[in-house]
Amino acid sequence: MGRFHRHDDGTEHEHEHEHPHDHPHEHGDHGDHSGYATGVERVEVLARIFDENDAAALANRTAFDSAGVRCVNLMSGPGAGKTTLLASTLAHLRDRGVRAGVVEGDIETSIDADRLSGLGAQVALLNTGDGFGGECHLDAPMVARALTRLDLTALDLLLIENVGNLVCPAEFDVGAHGSAMVYAVTEGEEKPLKYPVMFRTVDAVIVNKLDLLPYLDADLDLFRANLAKVNPDAVVIPLSARTGDGLAAWFSWLSSVRDRAGAPAETA
Numbered sequence: 367m368g369r370f371h372r373h374d375d376g377t378e379h380e381h382e383h384e385h386p387h388d389h390p391h392e393h394g395d396h397g398d399h400s401g402y403a404t405g406v407e408r409v410e411v412l413a414r415i416f417d418e419n420d421a422a423a424l425a426n427r428t429a430f431d432s433a434g435v436r437c438v439n440l441m442s443g444p445g446a447g448k449t450t451l452l453a454s455t456l457a458h459l460r461d462r463g464v465r466a467g468v469v470e471g472d473i474e475t476s477i478d479a480d481r482l483s484g485l486g487a488q489v490a491l492l493n494t495g496d497g498f499g500g501e502c503h504l505d506a507p508m509v510a511r512a513l514t515r516l517d518l519t520a521l522d523l524l525l526i527e528n529v530g531n532l533v534c535p536a537e538f539d540v541g542a543h544g545s546a547m548v549y550a551v552t553e554g555e556e557k558p559l560k561y562p563v564m565f566r567t568v569d570a571v572i573v574n575k576l577d578l579l580p581y582l583d584a585d586l587d588l589f590r591a592n593l594a595k596v597n598p599d600a601v602v603i604p605l606s607a608r609t610g611d612g613l614a615a616w617f618s619w620l621s622s623v624r625d626r627a628g629a630p631a632e633t634a
Contacts, residue, residue, distance in 0.1 A: 396499035419538055422506035426541025436624045439540050442548035444530035447574040449478045451526055451607040458617055460486030465541040469512040469526045471504040490515040503534035506541055523624055536564040543621040546570040551579060555589040562596040570601040570619050
């Protein structure tokens with residue numbers, strides 16, 4: 367899906383050759399289908415897929431709003447630390463009386479869902495290998511299936527842990543009210559430039575594994591500069607999910623998402 371391009375106004379197309387544009391976007395956001403004999407047909411199929419997804423995303427968001435639930439879509443590449451961060455987050459929310467739920471997305475296994483059990487949250491596992499072709503992302507219809515296993519009326523906040531992938535998850539609206547991604551300092555400072563759609567899509571970028579900085583040649587100033595080129599408005603939250611350093615800023619950002627809906631304040 368990473369090669370299909372949609373503009374902010376909702377129009378969709380492929381690019382068959384390099385050419386000047388009257389509308390702003392980066393060529394890294396899309397691909398060229400002209401190498402396929404079925405290029406036109408591919409674009410038509412993708413358009414139908416995105417139309418179905420957008421309708422399902424609207425239905426998901428309506429269900430969240432009706433139940434008074436705020437939803438955050440959490441994305442990252444594999445191994446960046448989403449599940450470790452979520453485990454600490456669920457414990458924090460439980461201790462403050464926030465009723466949390468998780469849609470746990472993976473291609474296979476219940477490993478991450480099992481890690482999050484017992485932390486006071488409703489957890490719905492969604493393996494994309496079960497009826498969704500083993501996709502490398504979650505989309506709105508998948509999330510809709512997972513919602514049938516959650517009691518939204520008993521939740522204040524729903525966290526979606528997307529499949530580990532820096533490309534496709536960013537392209538599908540799942541109905542969330544906010545989105546964040548986890549970037550690990552081990553991944554390289556160039557990641558915002560190489561995967562601009564992901565970094566441009568999110569509201570917040572969690573810079574994880576700060577505890578490893580003494581052992582790396584990572585340049586966080588360069589990472590921030592690269593991020594600013596694709597998303598100057600992103601909130602940057604440096605932390606270590608393993609040690610807990612910096613988690614307070616992440617918790618505060620989550621509270622700001624909840625506060626947009628006038629959610630009850632967390633107890634101290």
